[in-house]
Amino acid sequence: MGVAQGPATGFDTLDAITSSTADAALAGYHLLHSIRGDLLMKMRRLADAREEIQLAIAMTQNLRERELMAERLKQMERG
DSSP states (O other): OTTTSOHHHHHHHHHHHHTSGGGGGGGGOHHHHHHHHHHHHHTTOHHHHHHHHHHHHHHOOOHHHHHHHHHHHHHHHHO
8 A cells, every 4th residue: 555555545544444443452563663664754754753663663572673673763864
């Protein structure tokens, strides 16, 4: 969705899915925040993207995933 119809559409669709009561458990899923961060980055909403990626980093126990997300954050901050 984010590629075919643009990051804003993907972001809106993701929000619609995760705002339903049935999918509230996804709020604690680190990859959800990573995806939100990626879409926000593509929308040039960098402060919001940074928050989402930092949240994803804090939520994961996987060291390699943490490193990859931290690298994405550094790339975003470099421009």
